[in-house]
Amino acid sequence: MWWTLGLVLLIIKLTIVISVLFGFAAYMVLVERKLLGRFQIRYGPNRVGPFGLLQPLADGLKLIIKEDFVPRSADRLVFLTAPAVVAAVPLVIAAVIPFAADFTIGGTRIPMVITDLNIGMLFVLALASLAVYGVALGGWASNSKYSLLGAIRGSAQLISYELSMGLSLVPVVMIAGSFSLVDIVNAQARLPFILVQPVSFIIFLISAMAESNRIPFDLPESENELIGGFHTEYSGMRFGLFFVGEYVSMIVLGALTTVFFLGGWRGPLLPSLFWFLFKTMLIPLFFIWTRATLPRLRYDQLMHLGWKFLLPVALINIVVTGGVMLLMGW
Amino acid sequence: MPRLVIDDLEIEVPKGTKVIDAAERLGIMIPRFCYHEALGAVGACRMCAVKFIEGPLKGVQMSCMIDAQDGMVVSTTDQEAVDFRKRVIEWLMINHPHDCPVCDEGGQCLLQDETVSSGHGRRRYPGRKRTYRNQYLGPFIAHEMNRCIHCYRCSRYYQEFSGYRDLGPLQIGNRVYFGRFKEGRLESPFSGNLVDICPTGVYTDIPARFKVRRWDLQRAPSVCINCPLGCNTIGNSHYRAVMRVEARMNPYVNGYFLCDEGRFGFSYTNGGADHAQRPWNSRISGADVTVEAALAESASKIAEISAIYGPGAVVALGSTRNSLETQSMLSRLCRRKGWQGPVWFNDPAIYRKVRSGVERLDSGIAVSMREIEFADFVIVAGADLLNEAPMAAMAIRQASRKNATIIVVDPRPISLPFEFRHIPAAPAQIERCLGSLVKGSISKDELKGFDSSAKGFCKALPAKFEEKESGISISELSGQLMSAKRPVIVCGTGIVCESTPAFAADCAQLLRESGKKAGLFYILPGASSFSSALLSGPETKTFSEILPQIEEGLIKALIATESDPFWDFPDRERLDRALSMLDLLVVIDYLPTETVKRATVFHPSSTVFEMNSTFVNQEGRVQHAERVHVGGVPIWGAHPPRIIRNFVPGGDHQPAWELLWKISAETSMLESVLTLGELIAAEIPVFEAVGHSKYPITEGRIIPENSEGSFVKPKASPAKGQTAKGFNLLLTDTIFASREPSAYADTLASVFPEATLFMHSGDANGAGLSEGDMVSVELELGAIQLKLSVSQRMARGFLFLPRQRGIHWQKMKEFSAWIAPERIRKI
Amino acid sequence: MAQIKSVLRDLLDDVLGLADSYAVTLKHLFRKPITEQYPEYKRLFAERTRGRIILTRDPHGEERCVACYLCSAVCPTDCISIEGAERKDGRRYPLWFRINFARCIYCGLCEEACPTLAIQLTPDFEFSKYGVLDFIYEKEDLLVDHQGKNAEYDYYRHAGVSVEGDKGEHINEKPPVDVKSNLP
Ligand code: SF4
Ligand code: SF4
Ligand code: SF4
Ligand code: SF4
């Protein structure tokens, strides 16, 4: 009966992770709007429920009951599936993220990760590249020039920044000596990698922002010039999926940052789950703060930053790390 | 050919061109108020100041007063000239009222434009403004004298150009006033042009008063279809109503102007002031139905009748107000379906006159109105121009201003706005008079040079014609004609004898052979008589000839396309009886005619403002009228409803040719005839030359290079003098009231002439009648009452009765009548 | 070396610049929002505020509008339609006057164009409805019984046409010219 128990556990873990992610994503929207409001000396949403707490519910309800509109000239099948891709990818990534210290019931050690893949990091990187399909296909299938332009920008941007993101993680792997995210967390028992690899951390953070299409890297959407970019033609819950996908991926990126650089679930005194969630939330909050602070980059600036700054710095960082490791004989 | 430089652009212009015109050719519009191409220059307004930098003249000068000369260098933008013009505007505005918001000229006002472009915006002069009292000038023109800038355009147009004296300048200096000595309706039937010609809002048009601004109007080039001249117009529409008609400059036809009938006679297309006078909806037996139902009903009924009685039991009536498209379609359908027709005319005599005239026109001899303006000798034979084709009178007036001799040979008491010699010959005498006039102008030497047929014709011409009453010596006139270089014969087709149009052509031909650039100009009875004639052959019947067949029961169905026999058939009761014998009367029309009221099935058709259409005027000039608006019941006059509809009320009308095609159930029509252009070319071979598929057909004349017609030996005129005692009653036209469609325009109703019978004063004396008496004339089918007008300047033994709306001349039974003296009684 | 130095200085500048902006936004986070809580609190608007449009009357209580069509011409959204007409006494007035407020963008150009000060925008902006047809205001809805922002102006006292007063009786006019007189 070992596998039944495993299955049950898996389902429980899955349910918890997914609902927590969605819940967080929904409230992340509220938090973002509230914070943005305050950053701009406004209140933010405060009409639905006390302090606007029911706003996410109202938003969701609105999105669900809105007309699901498909443009006549759109490629129907692709148009309908693209949002699902965007929403699903970060969920799948979440599967390899260890979110707390292992847990023991009756002698059975239950790992607090849905699945501990020994090539977890490669899995994460591979899936992260998949997300661009949602954007590209959604934009293309809409058969609208704004959407197509958004999609093209999205693809170019994701491909550019994936590179530096991957490279920024190489030193982490080098030091941890493993691709497994669990191992990486364990390798930070003494020192979180943010202290060992600050340059990597910054590159990763910037790339993560770009990967999640957040300001200042929201060129694929850029309301001012492309109306809504790749999701211009979407409405109702399909638009909602794009939206949720963005927030889930923000949280997942937060979790990944935590795992790679902030020591994962490790922390003093308080339970490991708390530490994990706390650290995870810091990153989206930082994203929001950035949104309130920085304007959108121009396309050439975006490319310049990615290819001429982040990429060389990441490469140098790898060489330096390698050199140091060689010297120190790690 | 002087060459000069204007604003750094070089141009060579003919000698005598004014600098202002030379600049216009370069596309530089020098501001102006008083100068107008048709009226010439007087230098009254000082607005056209430019600076002459080099050449025979230096400094700021009026460009409208100076002929272009070699070596001139002119600047229109020189600061000195610009300042000068700015001052002029400021002076003009010193007395100009603060009226723009309530002035109908606003939005199309030259003064407004020039004021704004000069930059004048703030009044510096603190003094008071000059004011004037306004006058009532009739139902068309509103007067607001305060706005006058004293450019003299109105008086120059009214008095010099159009030849009427009742409006002009009064007073002197700063008090100059433009108006009539006494208030009252303007006498000129060309008064509407004052609205166009005045650069400010002194004269504004009353039918559109306060209703609209120029920028809100839908405008398209159109053509006037009230008389055969086909003057060029611009239709203006707003809120589904045609608001006003303006003149469109066409140098060959109407120049810059229009007559009042053409300008104000459009309200039939709006259904009158209450919009209820036009039949907007399809009807079966008087009840409104949908377009499709009516079309289906017509189609099936026609098919049924054709099947039972044969297609010959169906007759198609057209008219001389059909567009060329409709006429071509009618002609095609009659041929393909075997229907009888198309029938264009009611009166066989008129039909034959039109045909014999049109046959004789060729591009050598036909003249346009423009050419008439330059004629030096004009003979008008049997035409009352002011009443039959008003703008032609305007063209002859221009010739008269250039000292041409004008002779009118017509039995009616003609009046025209210029000096002319009137020979009141009876219709039968017109040829004699014309012939002897022409014969007298041919010298012996010229006669020798003629070929045999010309010689024969010339010899057979009557040598002598003496008109005792007018006391005009034909031989003296012949002498003048002999020295004329560009004589023109204007020939009517109304009251003249059947042979006269051909005879006039022969006379013009003879004058040509004698080395003159002689021209011929016919006055035909309707907007598209010319194309009717082109589409008819020797077998074409007139309605009078068809009528017996209806009465015998041989004809079961009548398709009347924009055709109303009641309009000009002289026996109303007979017509009524005959029409009631029909199984089917399909009527396609846009006017509320008598025939429409009797229709079994009625289809509303589009007016000239509501479709693209082509008309051929009396000199064979093809002209295209563009659609001005879609049409429908106008929104004017009441609050528009707050209803969202997916149709236009009253928008069911379709071009008549389209309706015809649909009721003919000729489905293959679209396949066999691809375009309207091809349809027309297939029916009227002359259009072949213009190119098949070209539609709209570009303007041009469709008359042959050389007509086949050759001299016809003139018949010996009937002996003069009447045997029986009595009067010959003839029908004539009158402006405003006797032509379709303008006579249906309620805007004109107030100016319809009073019903008047014309009689020679000698005859009246004999009968004990005098000017202004109300008389009762007993016609064949009943009496009519009307006013009597007597004149010395008309043929004796004739009575003239205007064929106008409101006079029941349809009691005549025939197209002309013999009235014994005892049948005219004073009442 | 100097080059590297300047690159590093630029980098430092950039980083400091970034930090500065982050600091500014962070500071705002702790300020009290300045938003006014409508509808609990309604502030008073200036007279010139551009809200719902009215048609005013002249000091005699007559309609000011003369149906000159300038407002409908200038309106960028084409939401004014008018039909002009003539009253028995010669006064030009709009037979009907319609503004489609569903299209109006309250730009105020109509007010600026109006030569008679008839059309005026008011501070009333609370203007929402369920039916789009309810936004179509007719003259009866627009016409008010006062002079709006300008109590004095009476267009017909300045015009040359005789609607209020005969020729020569308006402001700044000489008596009419007597065309039948020869006196200087
Ligand atoms: S004439 Fe012209 S400038 Fe004068 S009031 Fe009328 S529109 Fe204005
Ligand atoms: S009434 Fe008009 S056309 Fe006549 S002088 Fe005055 S401004 Fe000129
Ligand atoms: S405020 Fe602007 S949009 Fe509204 S009616 Fe006036 S001009 Fe038109
Ligand atoms: S601008 Fe003024 S006077 Fe003119 S139509 Fe509009 S409201 Fe009436």
Ligand code: FES
């Ligand atoms: S246009 Fe030359 S003076 Fe008037």
